[in-house]
Amino acid sequence: MSKKNPEYDFKWCPGCGDFGVKRAIEWATEKRNIELEVPMENTVVVAGIGCSGNLVHLLDGTQPFGIHGLHGRTLPVAFGVKMGNPDLNVIIVSGDGDFLSIGGEHIAPQAQRNLNVTAIIMDNGVYGLTKGQSSPTTFFGEVTPSTPYGKIEQPLNPLELYLSVGVNFIASGFSSSPRKLADLINQAMSYDGFSIVHVQSPCTTYNDNFDILKGNAKKGIAPVTWEVSDDYDPSDRQKAQQLISSGGIPLGVIYQNPDARSLDSRFAEMVQKVKVGDLEQQMNVFAI
Amino acid sequence: MRNKDFVVRFAGEGGGGLVTSAELLAQVTAQVGYHVKTFVTFPSQIMGGPTFAQARISTEPVLSYGDQLDVLVAFDREAYDTHQEEVRDGGVIVYNSGDFTLEEDGKSFGMAVDDLAKSTGNARAANMVLLGAISHLVNMPENYLPEFVTKRFTRGRPGDEEIIKANIAALSLGREEAKNSGFSLGDLEDPNPPGFDQIMIKGNDALSIGAIAAGLDLFVGYPISPATTVLQYMERNLIGPGKFVYQASSEVESINAIVGGGFAGKRAMTSTAGPGFSLMSEGLGLAWMAEIPVVVVDVQRGGPATGLPTKVEQSDLLAAIHPAHGDVSLPVIAAGTVQECYEAAIIALNWAERYQGPVILLSDHGLSEQAQNIPKFDLSKVVPERRKIYEGQNGYERYAGLEVSPMPIPGGPGSYVANASEHDGMGDTTHLPSRHIEMTERRFNKLKLLEDDNYEKENTDAPVAVMTWGGSKGGTREAYNSMIGEGQKIGWYYTMQLNPLPPQLLEELKKKELVIVPELNYLGQFSSILRSQGVKAESITQYDGKPFKVEDLIQQITERVKSHNKELNRS
Secondary structure: OOOOOOOOOOOOOOOOOHHHHHHHHHHHHHHHHHHHOOOHHHEEEEEOOOOHHHHHHHOOOOOOEEEEOOOOOHHHHHHHHHHHOOOOEEEEEEEHHHHHHHOHHHHHHHHHHOOOOEEEEEEOOOEOOOOOEOOOOOOOOOOEOOEOOOOOOOOOOHHHHHHHOOOOEEEEEEOOOHHHHHHHHHHHHHOOOOEEEEEEOOEOOOEOOHHHHHOEOOOOEOOOEEEOOOOOOOOOHHHHHHHHHOOOEEEEEEEEOOOOOOHHHHHHHHHHHOOOOOHHHHHHOOEO | OOEOEEEEEEEEEOOOHHHHHHHHHHHHHHHOOOEEEEEEEOOOOOOOOEEEEEEEEEOOOOOOOOOOEEEEEEOOHHHHHHHHHHEEEEEEEEEEOOOOOOOOOOOEEEEOHHHHHHHOOOHHHHHHHHHHHHHHHOOOOOOHHHHHHHHHHOOOOOOHHHHHHHHHHHHHHHHHHHHHHOOOOOOEOOOOOOOOOEEEEEHHHHHHHHHHHOOOOEEEEOOOOOOHHHHHHHHHHOOOOOOEEEEOOOHHHHHHHHHHHHHOOOOEEEEEOHHHHHHOHHHHHHHHHHOOOEEEEEEEOEOOOOOEOOOOOOOOHHHHHOOOOOOOOOOEEEOOOHHHHHHHHHHHHHHHHHHOOEEEEEEEHHHHHOEEEEEOOOHHHOOOOOOOEOOOOOOOOOOOOOOOOOEOOEOEOOOOEEEOOOEOOOOOEOOOHHHHHHHHHHHHHHHHHHOOOOOEEEOOOOOEEEOOOHHHHHHHHHHHHHHHHOOOOOEEEEOOEEEOOOHHHHHHHHOOOEEEEEEOOOOOHHHHHHHHOOOOEEEEEOOOOOOOOHHHHHHHHHHHHHHHHHHHHHO
């Protein structure tokens, strides 16, 4: 139950990765507001359906605007919000099911447009809210309520997908390091174009892969995640491809296109160049 | 006797020539003061396929497309076979003898259109040869066409004079050919040029101008017949400070994008047709639930599924009112004429702003593809409405109470969550039974704001009335006029506002013994809605992909009235 609203009856499970993501978003937006001297009402959080989307109702402190829409449709809604008012800071909060499965069709078009919004994807490799079914990032062979005899499809590599469809800013983070995550979110929000921060955010109830991600020496488990080295140059697309293909889950800024321009700036430029008559003149085209 | 009215149809393989011919004829006759309506129908393919385009030219305002043809221009054998039955007794068929030959039948004559065009030195002048021939058949004053051609091609370009000369030569050639054939349909009565400025415009363009006049800010759409021309109009013209227009990647994206735009404070719209409208169902539910003003234009075509993409049908009404799952009843406005496409767009945008929710604007393939000369719109009369905007402090309950409440706009005060799930006053998700009751009632209560009493009524004493909707208005009105002229007792009701219906109109309709509803669908969709609201309504249905013929309507309405009277006498 949220502090600000006793009627709201949703809650994350204890230890859910999404708590860390929430904290990181709070820190990142607060920092942005101070640096740019803008109020919190300048930010709009577009939420998808799933545990991740509920983040929009759970934020502490001064509230941003929020729109908690349909399953899979965060990007189209964010597109309308941002192009309706390009001065707004638009953040998407979504999960692997919402963003990559039902919403997968919307990633490529926004990448091509370079829509200037930041998508924060909480990947727990499972459909948590509907109680544990397999998602696009669930591992091969995994037994879930919807794959009772083991999953027979390969898991999706989200970073590879983003890079291949032309997303211009790609970062990879981990909910257990909220400070680092906040820094990635700040970089993404200040990037002039479509940015995705893909976050490993374990589900403690249905897919507790924390040890696999972080490693556990006591249990003899090697970590799957690893930090990108300081001298890595994220502006090189080929190197980003190599990084993603080199195994495990790299953490840090994976790719940042230095040359891309955002949709709103290109649209504004086009509008400045085009001369359109007023409505009376438009009507006169049909005069007889 | 001089003729008041001519219908000329050009039929053959599609590709543009036919449509250009009909549109040129319409332009010429409209410029000299006739009332004109064109109609085009074609298969869903880029080039070719059986197509026809026609123009109805009259000394009086044109209501329907015209039941029978005075002139059929058949470019090929298939066109002749398909359309020749619709030529009235005494009408004339001009066929392309370069393509096929007919035996002498006393009503047809052949012209080798392409060869004639070539002989003028301009192979593309076939249209002009035909127009020349038609001008003789209807005995149009000889100067109309040459003057029109001169005006049209005087563009200040080097080749203008030559083009004008070649076209006038083609016109004369066609005229001569027709003269030599011996056929004539008699004089066309002199026009009564109207005393106001006119435009010749199609429904989709009129609708687009109306939307912009009402203050449209943001348009996102996806190409689909027959709504594409709205998207194209917007792409070209919805340009300016604070405006945004874009072609989306799907209708799912379109609807969600305009919801985002409406949430951000913009007057937002999309246009689509049946299949796209189906894809928008869930997004319309979101707009209804989260109380976000948006307008969705559905230019109806034949359905269901992919259906008949380029034919006329009015079968989306029930879907327009109840597009989404759950308890919804969306406001629906249906345009019935080209003029009304403009007016309906203004009402739709204003309604969306007023009650803060989605509004459906229904048009149809017939309206989208017909050009008509109508008075120029008086833009100064448009009064765009604007939603109530919240300007207070933070901590505001945006969804409190049963009445429409001021809407906070991102960037301003009053942050809240616009929520597709059931929510409390702040927009946070809740499952409390009392909240679901309150919010459901709130959403329906807001519809009362749209109960404008705008409707047409005539002969209200008659116990039986006719009430059509949408694009069947013109044909039904022509049938009604004819029946009244013959002394039949029947009333006329009409409104663009199909949901909610104007309350006074509903009261009047409930008092009728019978309300006859001509509509182009199988189910009798509008009459079922009227019946559900306590009106004794019966449909006259048609579902062949074509508009009603006036004669058919007269016959069917008369039969319904007769059988109703018989039943009365029995009881």
